[in-house]
Amino acid sequence: MAHGPQPGLKRWLYTTNHKDIGSMYLWFSFAMFLLGGCMALVIRAELFEPGLQIVQPEFFNQMTTMHGLIMVFGAVMPAFVGLANWMLPMMIGAPDMALPRMNNWSFWILPFAFAMLASTLFMEGGAPNFGWTFYAPLSTEYAPPSVTFFIFAIHIMGASSIMGAINIIATILNMRAPGMTLMKMPLFVWTWLITAYLLIAVMPVLAGVVTMMLMDIHFGTSFFSAAGGGDPVLFQHVFWFFGHPEVYIMILPAFGIISAIIPTFARKPLFGYSSMVYATAAIAFLSFIVWAHHMFTVGMPIAGELFFMYATMLIAVPTGVKIFNWVSTMFRGSMTFETPMLFAIAFIILFAIGGFSGLMLAIAPADFQYHDTYFVVAHFHYVLVPGAIFSITAGVYYWLPKWTGNMYSEVMGKVHFWLAFIGLNVTFFPMHFVGLAGMPRRIPDYALQFADFNQISSIGAFLFGAAQIVFLFNVVRTVMGGKKASDEVWDNPEGLEWTVPSPAPYHTFSTPPVIR
Amino acid sequence: MRIGENTKISIKLLAFAASMLVFSIFILPPIYDAFCEITGLNGKTGGRYQAVPATVDKSRIVTVQFVATNNENMPWEFRPSVISMKVHPGEVKDMVFIAANSTSRNMVAQAIPSLVPFKAAQYFHKTECFCFNQQELMAGESAELPLRFIVDPDLPDGINTITLSYTLFDVTERFANKTDKNEIDPEREG
Numbered sequence: 001m002a003h004g005p006q007p008g009l010k011r012w013l014y015t016t017n018h019k020d021i022g023s024m025y026l027w028f029s030f031a032m033f034l035l036g037g038c039m040a041l042v043i044r045a046e047l048f049e050p051g052l053q054i055v056q057p058e059f060f061n062q063m064t065t066m067h068g069l070i071m072v073f074g075a076v077m078p079a080f081v082g083l084a085n086w087m088l089p090m091m092i093g094a095p096d097m098a099l100p101r102m103n104n105w106s107f108w109i110l111p112f113a114f115a116m117l118a119s120t121l122f123m124e125g126g127a128p129n130f131g132w133t134f135y136a137p138l139s140t141e142y143a144p145p146s147v148t149f150f151i152f153a154i155h156i157m158g159a160s161s162i163m164g165a166i167n168i169i170a171t172i173l174n175m176r177a178p179g180m181t182l183m184k185m186p187l188f189v190w191t192w193l194i195t196a197y198l199l200i201a202v203m204p205v206l207a208g209v210v211t212m213m214l215m216d217i218h219f220g221t222s223f224f225s226a227a228g229g230g231d232p233v234l235f236q237h238v239f240w241f242f243g244h245p246e247v248y249i250m251i252l253p254a255f256g257i258i259s260a261i262i263p264t265f266a267r268k269p270l271f272g273y274s275s276m277v278y279a280t281a282a283i284a285f286l287s288f289i290v291w292a293h294h295m296f297t298v299g300m301p302i303a304g305e306l307f308f309m310y311a312t313m314l315i316a317v318p319t320g321v322k323i324f325n326w327v328s329t330m331f332r333g334s335m336t337f338e339t340p341m342l343f344a345i346a347f348i349i350l351f352a353i354g355g356f357s358g359l360m361l362a363i364a365p366a367d368f369q370y371h372d373t374y375f376v377v378a379h380f381h382y383v384l385v386p387g388a389i390f391s392i393t394a395g396v397y398y399w400l401p402k403w404t405g406n407m408y409s410e411v412m413g414k415v416h417f418w419l420a421f422i423g424l425n426v427t428f429f430p431m432h433f434v435g436l437a438g439m440p441r442r443i444p445d446y447a448l449q450f451a452d453f454n455q456i457s458s459i460g461a462f463l464f465g466a467a468q469i470v471f472l473f474n475v476v477r478t479v480m481g482g483k484k485a486s487d488e489v490w491d492n493p494e495g496l497e498w499t500v501p502s503p504a505p506y507h508t509f510s511t512p513p514v515i516r
Numbered sequence: 517m518r519i520g521e522n523t524k525i526s527i528k529l530l531a532f533a534a535s536m537l538v539f540s541i542f543i544l545p546p547i548y549d550a551f552c553e554i555t556g557l558n559g560k561t562g563g564r565y566q567a568v569p570a571t572v573d574k575s576r577i578v579t580v581q582f583v584a585t586n587n588e589n590m591p592w593e594f595r596p597s598v599i600s601m602k603v604h605p606g607e608v609k610d611m612v613f614i615a616a617n618s619t620s621r622n623m624v625a626q627a628i629p630s631l632v633p634f635k636a637a638q639y640f641h642k643t644e645c646f647c648f649n650q651q652e653l654m655a656g657e658s659a660e661l662p663l664r665f666i667v668d669p670d671l672p673d674g675i676n677t678i679t680l681s682y683t684l685f686d687v688t689e690r691f692a693n694k695t696d697k698n699e700i701d702p703e704r705e706g
Binding site for chain 1: 521522525526529530532533534536537539540541544545548549552555557560587626628634635683685686687690
């Protein structure tokens with residue numbers, strides 16, 4: 001087992017090592033994050049002033065669509081899979097993932113999927129322009145020809161996610177070190193186990209819905225075409241049956257990361273471990289029965305509206321359990337505020353704000369006003385940017401010294417944090433106001449009265465973008481060298497990953513550790 | 517040895533994923549259609565109705581309004597012969613929609629019904645409807661499209677007006693290479 005990586009490019013092409021694959025996932029996701037971020041900046045630059053200045057409406061639509069697709073499927077999901085690859089085996093005392101060759105494959109099909117998706121930008125008729133939710137018939141009868149590439153890109157991403165999820169479940173269920181019972185697993189492992197089940201349940205539904213689109217477009221079926229006896233509303237039901245669990249796929253692993261970081265820097269064990277596990281499971285279950293809250297305005301019987309409204313509000317209960325547990329963990333703790341902790345605390349505060357605007361949106365009668373406005377944009381960016389992105393960033397800062405053996409620059413980390421924190425709030429908070437005042441989403445122009453808030457949002461967006469450059473620089477510098485990190489890195493952190501040397505050797509836990 | 521266990525769990529999970537794919541394509545849409553038909557969701561009305569002898573409720577009058585709409589670029593003239601009629605529940609009623617193909621090419625159309633209030637959808641029966649078939653009109657031809665319906669005597673008390681809307685779709689290209697006037701699958705009929 002002592003052999004190391006192959007030299008050169010072969011190491012990355014042929015690798016079956018969970019650490020190599022984890023690193024590739026993380027770098028790939030960062031590249032996609034920058035690409036999707038540039039698209040967001042095109043959107044914000046256009047919205048800096050009312051009227052059309054920089055891009056044509058058709059291209060603006062392509063930008064909103066591609067930004068959403070790339071951030072969801074290219075940035076957030078692969079980043080979590082990358083963290084899972086790096087950390088799960090080290091957290092449960094396993095030598096590697098259960099299915100290392102499939103692991104290699106599930107990563108290496110991703111760049112092809114996204115190359116295919118991005119290539120549509122250069123095609124005749126342009127990239128997909130129907131929004132990341134690709135509602136039929138916009139994405140079928142009225143779609144640009146490139147929609148077929150989009151469909152196959154989604155198929156490949158789905159295959160990658162399903163393989164990744166199978167691998168994670170097999171690893172967690174079969175590869176734990178002796179004595180690592182389920183209720184001793186770190187919460188990141190728990191949340192990923194549940195997330196992986198969500199992935200296996202709903203990624204095939206996404207594949208199914210794009211397959212139905214493909215058949216409608218090319219093979220004359222009428223799943224979503226009213227003229228042939230189908231129903232466009234069916235699309236929305238199937239899409240959101242995938243889409244709602246999908247948003248929890250993007251947030252549950254984040255809960256795991258935060259549950260690892262808060263106890264370390266509060267120097268107290270996590271409050272209410274088992275309630276955290278049950279709350280995660282409850283959220284995952286509820287995510288399957290709330291999908292129609294995305295479509296209150298399509299025309300539902302009152303009983304349906306009420307059911308989906310109350311079921312959605314119910315999710316606030318397990319989520320509240322989690323928030324209170326994190327706060328209780330910090331209560332009277334001996335807290336310090338290193339960069340991962342700053343991101344983790346910002347996560348709790350800002351995610352709670354996003355949760356509250358979610359509760360507002362869940363109120364069916366009120367939703368008729370909020371629907372498809374910037375209020376919705378503000379809501380899901382408040383849960384996804386501080387939720388998914390901040391937690392991934394926190395996780396990277398937290399484990400980077402373990403991965404590289406070097407300490408990152410704390411000063412630069414704090415600069416990154418404050419730029420990102422201020423930039424994020426300046427960008428997305430004003431969107432609540434313009435949304436409530438009626439500014440519709442996905443439109444390149446707007447009424448004059450929204451101009452001030454939109455300018456503020458655009459300035460914030462560029463600030464947030466600049467913050468990520470600091471992040472990139474800090475990470476690259478840490479990978480290259482810097483102050484050596486100790487094996488424990490932090491002050492008495494919990495978890496098996498801190499018992500191996502820093503940097504973590506190419507092979508860890510070739511013999512299982514002893515679990516107390 | 518672990519390898520056997522990993523293979524076992526992988527196969528199970530793959531089978532789960534495959535079954536979710538089958539579920540989303542082959543099971544969800546029919547369930548949705550059945551659900552819509554039962555609840556009248558989206559104003560979907562049922563397929564052909566076999567008339568059963570029923571007593572006509574003379575004490576009650578329901579207004580049925582008719583709306584005809586052309587989908588996007590559909591060039592036909594399309595209108596109901598009467599805008600509304602008063603019916604007694606249980607009574608068999610006939611009316612026609614008038615369609616004229618004023619273009620210079622032969623075309624095929626499909627009418628898709630929708631009904632409000634949704635609650636009334638399951639109490640509105642069509643024993644004959646032009647929407648069960650595609651309608652083919654030669655260039656310049658016009659036709660009277662028949663509709664025979666019964667409002668169910670069990671119609672809930674609060675409902676005094678029913679609006680039945682037909683949207684006419686141009687399906688010439690979609691069905692250009694099929695034989696004339698196919699009956700569309702009643703299971704998927706809107």
